Amino acid sequence: MSEVYGESGMVQQLTTGERQNALVIIVCVFVVGIAMAAAGGSDPLGVHGVIVLLFGAGLAALVMRSYYEPEPTQDRPSHYYDDPTKVGIALTLAWAIFGMFMGVWTAAQLAWPDLAFDAPWSTFGRLRPTHTTGVIFGFGGNALIATSFHVVQRTSRARLAGQVSPWFVLLGFNLFCVLAVTGYFMGVTQSKEYAEAEWYADLWLVVVWVTYFVLFLRTIARRKEPHIYVANWYYMAFIVVVAILHIVNNLAIPVSFGQAKSYTIWAGVQDSMVQWWYGHNAVAFFLTAGFLAMLYYYLPVRAQRPIFSYRLSILSFWGITFFYMWAGSHHLHYTALPHWVQNLGMTFSVMLLVPSWASAGNALLTLNGAWQKVRDDATLRFIFVAVIFYGLSTFEGSFLAIRPVNALSHYTDWTVGHVHAGALGWVAFITFGSIYTLVPSLWKRERMYSPVLVEVHFWLAVAGTLIYVFAMWNSGILQGLMWRTYTQEGTLAYSFLDSLVAMYPYYIARAFGGLLFLLGAIVAAFNIWMTVRAVPATVDRRTDVPETGLAPGAAATPAE
Amino acid sequence: MAELFHRKLERTAIGFVVAIIAAASVGGIVEIAPLFTIHTTVEDAPDMRLYTPLELAGRNIYVREGCYACHSQMIRTLRDEVERYGPYSLAVESKYDHPMLWGSKRTGPDLARIGGKYSDFWHVAHLTNPRSVVPESNMPAYSWLARTALETEDLGRHLRAQRALGVPYTDEMIANAAGDAFGQAAPDSPFAAGVTQRYGEKTQVSGFDGVVTQLTEMDALVAYLQVLGRLTDAAYSNTAAPEQAPNPTN
Numbered sequence: 001m002s003e004v005y006g007e008s009g010m011v012q013q014l015t016t017g018e019r020q021n022a023l024v025i026i027v028c029v030f031v032v033g034i035a036m037a038a039a040g041g042s043d044p045l046g047v048h049g050v051i052v053l054l055f056g057a058g059l060a061a062l063v064m065r066s067y068y069e070p071e072p073t074q075d076r077p078s079h080y081y082d083d084p085t086k087v088g089i090a091l092t093l094a095w096a097i098f099g100m101f102m103g104v105w106t107a108a109q110l111a112w113p114d115l116a117f118d119a120p121w122s123t124f125g126r127l128r129p130t131h132t133t134g135v136i137f138g139f140g141g142n143a144l145i146a147t148s149f150h151v152v153q154r155t156s157r158a159r160l161a162g163q164v165s166p167w168f169v170l171l172g173f174n175l176f177c178v179l180a181v182t183g184y185f186m187g188v189t190q191s192k193e194y195a196e197a198e199w200y201a202d203l204w205l206v207v208v209w210v211t212y213f214v215l216f217l218r219t220i221a222r223r224k225e226p227h228i229y230v231a232n233w234y235y236m237a238f239i240v241v242v243a244i245l246h247i248v249n250n251l252a253i254p255v256s257f258g259q260a261k262s263y264t265i266w267a268g269v270q271d272s273m274v275q276w277w278y279g280h281n282a283v284a285f286f287l288t289a290g291f292l293a294m295l296y297y298y299l300p301v302r303a304q305r306p307i308f309s310y311r312l313s314i315l316s317f318w319g320i321t322f323f324y325m326w327a328g329s330h331h332l333h334y335t336a337l338p339h340w341v342q343n344l345g346m347t348f349s350v351m352l353l354v355p356s357w358a359s360a361g362n363a364l365l366t367l368n369g370a371w372q373k374v375r376d377d378a379t380l381r382f383i384f385v386a387v388i389f390y391g392l393s394t395f396e397g398s399f400l401a402i403r404p405v406n407a408l409s410h411y412t413d414w415t416v417g418h419v420h421a422g423a424l425g426w427v428a429f430i431t432f433g434s435i436y437t438l439v440p441s442l443w444k445r446e447r448m449y450s451p452v453l454v455e456v457h458f459w460l461a462v463a464g465t466l467i468y469v470f471a472m473w474n475s476g477i478l479q480g481l482m483w484r485t486y487t488q489e490g491t492l493a494y495s496f497l498d499s500l501v502a503m504y505p506y507y508i509a510r511a512f513g514g515l516l517f518l519l520g521a522i523v524a525a526f527n528i529w530m531t532v533r534a535v536p537a538t539v540d541r542r543t544d545v546p547e548t549g550l551a552p553g554a555a556a557t558p559a560e
Numbered sequence: 561m562a563e564l565f566h567r568k569l570e571r572t573a574i575g576f577v578v579a580i581i582a583a584a585s586v587g588g589i590v591e592i593a594p595l596f597t598i599h600t601t602v603e604d605a606p607d608m609r610l611y612t613p614l615e616l617a618g619r620n621i622y623v624r625e626g627c628y629a630c631h632s633q634m635i636r637t638l639r640d641e642v643e644r645y646g647p648y649s650l651a652v653e654s655k656y657d658h659p660m661l662w663g664s665k666r667t668g669p670d671l672a673r674i675g676g677k678y679s680d681f682w683h684v685a686h687l688t689n690p691r692s693v694v695p696e697s698n699m700p701a702y703s704w705l706a707r708t709a710l711e712t713e714d715l716g717r718h719l720r721a722q723r724a725l726g727v728p729y730t731d732e733m734i735a736n737a738a739g740d741a742f743g744q745a746a747p748d749s750p751f752a753a754g755v756t757q758r759y760g761e762k763t764q765v766s767g768f769d770g771v772v773t774q775l776t777e778m779d780a781l782v783a784y785l786q787v788l789g790r791l792t793d794a795a796y797s798n799t800a801a802p803e804q805a806p807n808p809t810n
Contacts, residue, residue: 265658
């Protein structure tokens with residue numbers, strides 16, 4: 001029965017005791033929802049209370065429906081626990097489509113402002129964080145959680161150290177994302193970029209994240225390997241440092257416990273430094289470290305070659321962990337932030353190129369000798385392009401952090417182009433490469449439903465990324481130059497409005513590039529859905545089990 | 561040798577986590593902690609005013625609508641920026657800003673010194689439909705702000721929360737927050753006098769959206785936009801090219 005992937009099959013993987021534990025947690029969530037709804041009333045907090053209690057009610061119904069199903073068999077510990085990863089992949093794709101759609105919409109609004117339809121919830125300012133949260137936390141976060149559960153088990157040759165806690169982490173994280181995004185539509189925001197969610201959602205995320213940390217660490221403690229594999233170093237750094245960043249940046253005092261609105265404890269110049277220390281290291285430890293973990297596992301698996309250099313892995317890991325945390329102040333060049341902090345930020349940003357390129361080089365040298373595979377296999381090509389864009393955007397990042405360069409680029413679309421070179425070219429490419437590697441093995445299929453559609457997705461994604469990034473390079477540099485151009489009489493040559501008018505063609509091109517990328521994600525979701533629906537091939541998976549001492553033959557026994 | 565050490569380190573999960581925390585903490589501590597202790601980080605500005613309740617409410621609308629996504633409030637120390645927008649921004653100008661709204665992107669122009677540069681009437685027309693006054697603009701329209709009554713009943717709580725964070729609002733300011741918000745947008749009402757008495761003679765008391773009978777979110781947002789860059793004159797004496805602060809007569 002464990003081969004059935006409805007929710008009843010997933011609940012059946014829990015013992016009666018675990019089902020009860022799950023229900024207790026769900027009831028607690030439900031009660032918190034009621035309390036929020038009661039305290040909030042007509043405040044957005046009240047609306048969020050209703051969302052929380054509906055979330056709890058829905059989950060309770062799922063568990064109750066299968067509550068009296070048979071218990072899992074005794075051989076459960078001799079399987080890896082992949083149900084949360086499967087659901088995590090589905091959520092990753094759902095958030096990808098939502099987040100990228102919001103991106104295309106907001107991009108189109110910059111070219112055609114009437115696409116806000118004169119409603120409060122659909123203006124650019126409210127939609128923009130739904131895009132950033134949707135893709136960074138919804139798409140990226142779910143991909144990280146799902147793959148981390150998969151990778152840590154394989155590289156430790158041990159089953160996840162919990163039955164209910166992986167679900168708590170995955171679903172709890174998604175509740176956070178839902179609260180964040182629905183809040184933005186209602187105007188609930190702290191205005192801290194990439195940390196817009198309000199105090200109660202932030203508190204909830206702390207609970208979820210601590211559970212994630214404990215679960216991950218306990219699974220590693222179960223490992224049958226003496227050494228912790230490189231991918232897990234990165235996952236650990238991702239989990240630990242994101243917790244530190246999240247807590248420090250989000251310290252705030254709510255106006256009252258019945259209101260969504262809060263005021264951050266940080267003010268002015270200190271707030272700017274804390275915010276960009278957070279913001280840049282969200283890039284470092286959410287969008288870099290976590291995805292490097294994927295790279296270090298799925299690249300060698302897909303290419304069937306070991307990582308080129310262990311020493312380079314060590315160098316780049318500690319370089320990234322140490323240097324990145326100094327780099328945030330390059331977001332604040334020429335501002336009221338003291339000069340010495342700007343200098344430190346610039347210096348460490350330039351030094352960051354060394355560990356960044358050590359990672360990229362290590363990955364490329366791993367591929368060296370497997371270039372025919374890169375040519376033939378679109379999935380491996382996703383990973384290859386991800387590495388290229390990782391190298392490119394880390395170089396660009398160090399370059400833009402140099403103060404005089406930043407004088408031109410800051411506040412312009414160049415920054416936006418840089419971010420998307422990283423987010424589309426690196427983060428999304430490595431994620432799709434990993435998912436295409438993972439899905440057939442996870443659902444025990446021989447291959448994806450359609451390799452042609454993987455190829456179609458690849459070229460849509462490449463075209464979309466290139467169009468997007470080239471449009472933003474052009475618009476950003478043009479904008480920066482127009483702002484600083486003087487006439488021969490020594491007056492500013494262009495009004496701000498002149499520079500805006502010059503942007504329109506690029507804004508249209510950018511929206512088109514984003515649309516291509518979104519279409520690619522939809523193709524991926526269709527292809528993966530069809531792969532999951534296909535009749536399982538009889539692939540022998542007996543080698544893909546944790547080491548428990550039990551006879552692996554028992555693994556094939558069905559639950560009934 | 562180093563490699564040997566690492567081979568030991570990567571055999572212990574707790575040790576590895578501790579090493580990550582140690583390596584990752586240094587940068588933040590070195591760069592952030594001194595910002596609280598080095599006195600010159602934030603300049604002195606004895607004339608620094610506080611946001612009135614109406615301006616604070618307007619600031620919260622600015623936050624709610626995500627205006628910071630397209631407008632910075634930080635003029636950099638670059639010649640073209642100073643000539644385009646005015647004296648470069650000082651740290652003291654945002655010392656009461658929880659959170660700061662320096663921004664990171666200029667799809668629209670910087671707003672650090674927008675206060676007093678345009679009339680209230682222009683702001684209302686522009687927010688209602690930006691393309692009616694700037695045909696090429698790509699800013700969203702915010703016409704519904706003028707139709708939405710401003711929530712004032714909880715403003716005292718907002719001021720109290722701000723005071724808990726170190727903004728020096730007095731008990732009197734907190735007690736009169738709702739009345740002061742109304743009074744600032746109703747110059748002929750009995751509430752108007754208390755506003756300038758509590759927040760200073762330079763506080764702009766006016767009809768903002770042109771309708772004095774009802775206090776709307778448009779009043780609050782325009783009041784906030786009109787105070788931007790005018791809480792202190794420190795920036796005008798601190799710049800390489802000193803100039804007069806704008807003194808509009810609208």
